[in-house]
Amino acid sequence: MAIRIALDAMGGDSGPAPLVEGAALAMAEEPELSVALVGDPDRISAELARLGVGEEKRLPIVPATQVVEMGESPMDALRKKRDSSILVAFREHRENRADGVVSAGNSGATMAAAIRCLGRLPGVARPGIAGVFPTLKRPVLMMDVGANVDCRPKHLFQFGVMASVYHELCFATSAPRVGLLSIGEERGKGNALVRKAHELFSNSALNYVGNIEGGDIWSGDLDVVVCDGFVGNVCLKISEGLAEALSRMLRDEITGSLSSRLGYLMSRSAFGRFRKRIDYAEYGGAPLLGLRGYGIVGHGRSSAVAVKNAIMVAADMIGKDIVGRIGKKLERGGLFDVPDEDFDTEAG
Amino acid sequence: MAIRIALDAMGGDSGPAPLVEGAALAMAEEPELSVALVGDPDRISAELARLGVGEEKRLPIVPATQVVEMGESPMDALRKKRDSSILVAFREHRENRADGVVSAGNSGATMAAAIRCLGRLPGVARPGIAGVFPTLKRPVLMMDVGANVDCRPKHLFQFGVMASVYHELCFATSAPRVGLLSIGEERGKGNALVRKAHELFSNSALNYVGNIEGGDIWSGDLDVVVCDGFVGNVCLKISEGLAEALSRMLRDEITGSLSSRLGYLMSRSAFGRFRKRIDYAEYGGAPLLGLRGYGIVGHGRSSAVAVKNAIMVAADMIGKDIVGRIGKKLERGGLFDVPDEDFDTEAG
Structure with a gap:
């Protein structure tokens, strides 16, 4: 089965270079994989050219005109930047043109975009990041x-x-x-x-x-x-x-x-x-858990190898239908049936 | 000026051995120092004998019949064990037979005993441990x-x-x-x-x-x-x-x-x-700050060298009148004049 990843090609500390290179490495390693590069088409094309990768069906470019910076408030950023690469990537996933999203950008914005575009699994109060x-x-x-x-x-x-x-x-x-x-x-x-x-x-x-x-x-x-x-x-x-x-x-x-x-x-x-x-690069990215879909966040300083590994983690999760199976386990097991009592810290 | 430390010779993971040895090392290094060994006189004497240290005015034994274990609840332990080595050590300090206390035992119990016996400096809401x-x-x-x-x-x-x-x-x-x-x-x-x-x-x-x-x-x-x-x-x-x-x-x-x-x-x-x-042993112990007196907590696994270094940190603080000077700084500077607004976490 072909697996399609949408990669936020703009997020992270070093711009598109390691991201595009990581996508190319992943594609070379896994013949059934395609990675949509989401972001500024000119900058992404320039990186592809630098790598000597010509036009390639398995590395399509999906345009997005805006970028959420690492230090931005996630909520503000998503409200203002509706055409940001991270939102466009998750829209690709939501509209079934991609099976999962990988980002090395602002992790708060990645989570917020994921919740907004994909929604939470039934019973999940707060999706989280598993490092x-x-x-x-x-x-x-x-x-x-x-x-x-x-x-x-x-x-x-x-x-x-x-x-x-x-x-x-x-x-x-x-x-x-x-x-x-x-x-x-x-x-x-x-x-x-x-x-x-x-x-x-x-x-x-x-x-x-x-x-x-x-x-x-x-x-x-x-x-x-x-x-x-x-x-x-x-x-x-x-x-x-x-x-x-x-x-x-x-x-x-x-x-x-x-x-x-x-x-x-x-x-x-x-x-x-x-x-x-x-x-850390050897371990790829950290999955977002609790969503109706797939999101992986990599380190902001991810190298090309780290990006490739994050893409591989996403592909592995998708191939194993992890989200569907987590959803079934949660439904069947009544695993979330715990009292949600009043809670206040005792610092007062 | 001679400096007198009261050492909880029973607290910590390994019993009196590294504690008594650490006290002997400190005494050998610093001629103006005396270290009262607080705890079970038989076990402490046995350790002194093992080290070949005979009766020594600068290593007096102060008897205490009880020990607060590492896992005990500090409050329960102090209520039940009024003759515990940590309480006896801080009483020595309070009654001016010692200038400061060093402990490698239960750090919560050390802090609780310190607050009870010494009290807080004016304006301090919560004394803390500086690692x-x-x-x-x-x-x-x-x-x-x-x-x-x-x-x-x-x-x-x-x-x-x-x-x-x-x-x-x-x-x-x-x-x-x-x-x-x-x-x-x-x-x-x-x-x-x-x-x-x-x-x-x-x-x-x-x-x-x-x-x-x-x-x-x-x-x-x-x-x-x-x-x-x-x-x-x-x-x-x-x-x-x-x-x-x-x-x-x-x-x-x-x-x-x-x-x-x-x-x-x-x-x-x-x-x-x-x-x-x-x-960590090289850095000695961690001072308790915010008290009307001197307390140093060492690591539960402290070696004799770590215990010696913790004693040296205490002696250095006492020699420099750190508590008196912190107290004056706080009084003079109005450094604590901040609003103590209502606070509740926003997790609800």
Whole structure:
């Protein structure tokens, strides 16, 4: 079955270059794939020419005259920029000219455009972004990593349900292990939000392992980590920044003496494998879960390889009918039947 | 001037051994220092004997029959365990038999005991824990890292003020650069708490650089990072866990081939310096700020060197009269005069 992706070719920190190149890489790798390049036709054509890709049916250009910038308020931007590349891409999906959307642009605007154009799956209060973290063993999904900064206990619970179902279907995991991010493993630990969410998880049919701490994410013993989008986004950024800073510190130390430098040359392939293992680009994009359709957000600084991998993640999800199957699981399982009690933080 | 520290010799993950050894190391390094070892006299004497330290005026034992365990609820524990080592240590401080307290035990119980025995500085709504993060340039203070999990905007603002004054006095920094941890640099970014705190900071006399993202912590361009205790504790734990996981991944890759192993041997001293640079133990403990006295919490897994460094941090603060000077700064500067408006998260 041919799979058609609409790629926001304008979003991200570096303009169209890595995006168009990533689309070309994906097309070369997967013969059944077509990637519509949404954005400024002149700039996209120039990139295609630079890459030596001529007119190509599987890389059609879909014009859009506007771009949502990285720092813009999503709501304002979508109201004002009705012909923005991200909205045009999701319209392609809604009108069935594309099977899914990939964006490396403003993730808030991507989520807002997705909700507006596709709508939510039945019962889903808040769709979220499921980020992928590399660990010592296998990758772990963290949800939410930025779409919902102020959450109620029920929202966290639904993130756990959706990420768990996604993990089960996409990675063929039986009974994914779900942890709730807190600041101590004991029942009473955490803030007001987490303490109430803990009760919902404890009474659910999920394979809930309980509260976990930040450091447990890296053990590889978990499949899903649940948190609100503020905490998740901070976790994502602090981890990425630390991995970079540690690499730089190590490089500084190593280049400090001749024997270290020689040693480094001898162990260079080990360093290469290490960098590959911790490189977010290897893991492609983060799926938006809870929508009636497919959206993947990549990192704003995505390289061409990262863009290609994000497109591959989208194609894989579409090929497996993940959204249809999540929808059926949610309907059938009554998985969302939890009380949505009054909730207020106890900071007052 | 002789400085007298009361050390909770029972708290922490490994019992009295690293604590007593850390006290002995500190005493050996600093001739003007005495460290009272608070806890079970038999176990403490046994450790002193093991270390070959005989009866020593500068390492007196103060008996306490109970211990607050790491997982216990701080409030319950303090109510039930009136003769716990942490309460006895802070009573020594209150009754002027010690100038400050160091603990590697339950940090919530340490803070609760400190507030109960010492009280807060005038105007301080919530004392907090200021954690130290190593970066590419100089260490950065993050406040709060675990004492206050549900905060109001005013609490975050006060954390910024206290950490800024502490930084200025302890590290002789002029106009410390204060950042507010958020998920985007733009004004409107963040959750409800952070958006309101941003307004308080923007209208203050602090050297406020604005919202920062998780990754910015490692740049070394900041002196103080402000967040609530839930987010701060997650940041601390996720960073520590990631640094360990990365070291293990790198070791795995390096031991995979002979040439890598040889290379590693040649660059071993570089690795040693690297590990030392990222080792939390090098940075000693985290000060409790906002109290009428001195409390330092170390990591539960503190080594003897970490305990020694935490004692040195306490002695340095006491020698510089940091609490008296923070108190004067706060009184004089009207630094806390901010509106404490109604606050509710907008998750509803």
